[in-house]
Amino acid sequence: MADKLEGTITNEQGRIDKVLSERLTSYSRSQIQQWLKEGLVVLNGQKVKANYQVKPDDHFIIHLPEEKPLEVEACDIPLDVVYQDQDVAVVNKPQGMVVHPSHGHPTHTLVNALLFHLDQLSGINGVIRPGIVHRIDKDTSGLLMVAKNDRSHTSLAQQLQDKTTLREYTALVHGNIPHQKGTITAPIGRSKTNRQMQDVVDDGKFAVTHFTVLERFADFTLIKLQLETGRTHQIRVHMKYIGYPIAGDPVYGPKRTLKGNGQFLHAGVLGFTHPTSGQWLTFEAPLPEVFKKTLDNLAKPIDF
Numbered sequence: 094m095a096d097k098l099e100g101t102i103t104n105e106q107g108r109i110d111k112v113l114s115e116r117l118t119s120y121s122r123s124q125i126q127q128w129l130k131e132g133l134v135v136l137n138g139q140k141v142k143a144n145y146q147v148k149p150d151d152h153f154i155i156h157l158p159e160e161k162p163l164e165v166e167a168c169d170i171p172l173d174v175v176y177q178d179q180d181v182a183v184v185n186k187p188q189g190m191v192v193h194p195s196h197g198h199p200t201h202t203l204v205n206a207l208l209f210h211l212d213q214l215s216g217i218n219g220v221i222r223p224g225i226v227h228r229i230d231k232d233t234s235g236l237l238m239v240a241k242n243d244r245s246h247t248s249l250a251q252q253l254q255d256k257t258t259l260r261e262y263t264a265l266v267h268g269n270i271p272h273q274k275g276t277i278t279a280p281i282g283r284s285k286t287n288r289q290m291q292d293v294v295d296d297g298k299f300a301v302t303h304f305t306v307l308e309r310f311a312d313f314t315l316i317k318l319q320l321e322t323g324r325t326h327q328i329r330v331h332m333k334y335i336g337y338p339i340a341g342d343p344v345y346g347p348k349r350t351l352k353g354n355g356q357f358l359h360a361g362v363l364g365f366t367h368p369t370s371g372q373w374l375t376f377e378a379p380l381p382e383v384f385k386k387t388l389d390n391l392a393k394p395i396d397f
Contacts, residue, residue, distance in 0.1 A: 096247040100254075102151040109136065110143040113153065115298050116254055124218065128155060157217055157243060165194055165221060167208035168201060174210060175376050180245040180369050181238060182211055182224075185378040188234040188354050193222045207239060214239070215246035226250055227323060232343075234381050235262070235360025240368075248368035253323065259364030262318040262328060263307070263380060265357035265387065266337040267347065270306050270314045277302045277331040281324040290344060291326045293334045300324045302331045310391040313340060313351075328358060340387075353383050 098117065105112045110129060114122035128134050129143045135154045136145065173185040186192070186203055193204045207214060207224055214224030217240075224239040226249045238258075240246035252258045282297030284290040301321035308315040314337065318328055329345045332338055338346040342356040351357065364375040380388075 096157050096243055097154055098157065098247060098251065099152070099154040102147045102149060102153070104149075105147055107147065108143060109134070109141055109145040109147055109153075112147050113155075117155075117250060120218065120250070125155075128158075131158070133158060157247065159216075165204055165208060165223070166200060168205035169209050170201060170206040172203075172206040172210050173378075175236065175378065176374070177211065177241075180241055181249070181367065182207075182241060183363060183374075183376050184237055184239060186229060186234060186237055186360075188232055188381055188383075191231045192228045192237070193225055195221075203237070211239070211241065213241050215241060215243045217243050217246045217250075227253060229360050230326065230329075230356075230358075232355025233262075233358045233360060234378075234384075236363035236376055236378050237360070238363060238365055245368040249365060252365055256321055257366065259362060259375065260320045260323075260360065261362035262320070263359045263361050263384075264316055264318060264328065264332070265340045265351070265384070266314050266316060266332055267312065267340055267350070268314065268337045269309055269312070270304075270316065270337055272306075274305050275303070275335075277304070277335060279331060279334055281327060281330050291324070291330045293330060298322070298324050300327050300331065302328055308388075313391060315388065329356060351387055353387060357384055357387065359384060 110122055110126045113125045126143050132140045133156045136151055174182060175185050176183040191202045194202050204223060216223055218225055226238055226240050226246060229235060229237060238249055240249055278301050279293040280297030281291055281300045282294040284292035285294060299322060303319045305317045306314055307317055320327065329339055329342055333345040339356045339358050340351045341353040359380055362377050366373055
């Protein structure tokens, strides 16, 4: 066996597979269910099934499986590697690139590029998501941390679970936000009316987003956002929920919006503790050119 993850249930309720997938956000629920089937999840010293209902003070240990040989094809795709050493890498993902292969995107993803440009990647998430600790949407640009071995992956995943990482985004939203700062606390889950979308729902996963206004334009507001949790489409769903959807968002925004290559959302700041040295590392990535040009155009005076 390689490394392990462990913790104690506090206020969580429900099935063990659901609770663990909510706590360990870098692992999918299906991955955790597979580990349960393989007997790699131990609760209070006993192996349990996926439908086990957790209780307060339950202690879990997950024995992470050994790395598996990678089978996804490496592709010579240009990639902005901001930083790398023997344990971790930080990459600046361009807008329009999918993070890992899926049924609709079998190749030319970030993972395919990582396999070409980096000498090694962690295998905890299997052959489809090597090195991937967290994700951003296809049409969101910006920084991602990548694990080059399982020990680093475990450390980074634990930091995400403990909410000790720094993840700041810049977004352009519709409307003028009147107040300077705000916090959105609203549970996110699959939409009851459209299963392809996420929404704020009563039985959703706990989600918190903080925002600060950077600049106001005639019909738009530029904001900085900081994530406390990492739910699917969290920023996009939360901003729509409070009435200020992200400009250019083809799913959660209005049909008539600014021209671009998708939502004006950029993961510009990333910070975490290095798994080996213990040093705090912070990285910044500039806004994409289309984002910069749009802001410049919005700032220009209107000719009458």
